[in-house]
Amino acid sequence: MVSKYKIADVVFSAQFKYAYTRKICTSYLYDGEEQPEFFIEITEQDLVEEGKKAGDFPLPYLESLAVYRKFLGKLLDYNGTVFHSSALAVDDNAYLFTAPSGTGKSTHARLWREYLGDKVIMVNDDKPVIRLVDEDFFVYGTPWNGKHGLDTNCRVKIKAVCKLERGEQNAIQKLSKEQMLPTILSQTLRPQNASDFDKLLPLVSALLDKTDLYLLKCNTDIESAKLSYSVMSKGVKNEN
Helix, strand or coil, X not given: CEEEEEECCEEEEEECCCHHHHHHCHHHECCCCCCCCCEEEXXXXXXXXXXXXXXXXXXXXXXXXXXXXXXXXXXXXXXXXXXXXXXXXXXXXXXXXXXXXXXXXXHHHHXXXXXXXXXXXXXXXXXXXXXXXXXXXXXXXXXXXXXCCCECCCEEEEEEEEEEEECCCCEEEECCHHHHXXXXXXXXXXXXXXXXXXXXXXXXXXXXXXCEEEEEEECCCHHHHHHHHHHHHHCCCEEC
């Protein structure tokens, strides 16, 4: 059955073979009047290719990865891409914590939820989408939400992007665009061709221009969340 979905304010139609993919995309079903921008269908060859990339996973999971990859391939045409991070929102401002897997993004996001409670909306704990819309950057939830399954189908304006590093003592500082560029590039979609790379670079450049950029060295104590929220929400330069 062909269904319509809306992710990152982009409407598309899709036909999924497996119940797993339909289930994770349920919150993104769309019954409005907007017409689909494109159609996604996963072939047997797509599943074979995903198996080569991801490993020996069940076919339903490989289908979900193939949908993810095809959707992101189209998203660059709408000034959007994935940004590997834990994205959360407080008071209509979004904060994105990024780092290599295993560094502690999800842990720090959890500390924010413990500290701020119901004020926090978990946008996505692994693969949110960012889009440039009318000169502003927004982050969106997606069905690809990490091992904890945390996401919300919403759109929030991005206030800050923060690179996480482990540290014994908590400390936060502003970063320049040049300092943050390698991190942003490493955590976005890796284009498969020159044309897509030409679309991605201006998008990354605009993100660096339009958001506050930070480096947080932190431990797993809740004081790290108090520090990062205090600094990032106010936009001040430094606080140790």
